[in-house]
Amino acid sequence: MDPAIDPSSLLQGSCHCGAVRLTLPFAPEKATLCNCSLCRRVGGAWAYYEFGTVKVEGHPENTAEYIWGDRTLRNVRCAHCGCATHWEPLVAEAGAKHGVNLNNFDPRLLATVQMRRFDGADTWTFLD
Secondary structure, eight states: OOTTSOGGGGGEEEOSSSSSEEEOSSOOSEEEEEOSTTHHHHTOOEEEEETTOSEEESTTTTEEEEOOTTSOEEEEEETTTOOEEEEEESSOOTTOEEEEEGGGSOHHHHTTSEEEEEETTTTOEEOO
16 A cells, blocks of 8 residues: 555545545455345445444435335435445444445555455355
C-alpha cells in the first residue's frame, strides 16, 4: 500500500452522493458475496460487525429501508442516490450482527479482503 495513504481513511466509506457515511471499527478479513434474490440485485460485498460498532451518519434521515422475508433485518439504502449501504437487525439483541456493503469503500480496502461466495438462493452454504 502507498505509504502516503492513511490506512484509517480506508475504513471510511459513503454512498455515491455522500449523504450516508460509514466508519468501520476495523478492517474486515472476509466479506460475503451472496446470490440470494436481494443480494444479487444490490451487488453487496458484505462484511459483518457486532451491531452498534459501525458508525453510520445520515441514517435514518437520508435513508430508506426494505424489510422482507422473515422480517428480522432492515436493508438500508440512501434515499437520494439509491446505494445499498448496510443492513441491520430490527431487534438489537445480544450478539446481533450488522452487515456493511464494502462496495461503498475505497477499492484498496476491498483488495485486502478475502471474498467468500455464499449460496443464499438454494443451499444456504458457502461455495468455497
